[in-house]
Amino acid sequence: MSKQIQYTDEPIGEIKVVADFLPSPSELKLKSENTKITISLSAESVEYFKAAAAKHHMQYQKMIRQLLDEYVAHQKSTNK
Structure with missing residues (x-):
């Protein structure tokens, strides 16, 4: 059983207001719609991603999906 906390009326000390750092709801990135596919990858590639993901x-x-999303975003920005 845990020890009961004893509260006192002592001063807390200097209080500092922290600026709101959280994004507004409109700034949150909504989860994009995913499309399921079947793809064959080399065993070497799959083992690499499994090891990197575990680390x-x-x-x-998810790591492969993020890599592909970053690649597409980069290609879109360079092909404008």
């Missing part, structure tokens, strides 16, 4: 505590499919 960063994420899913390897």
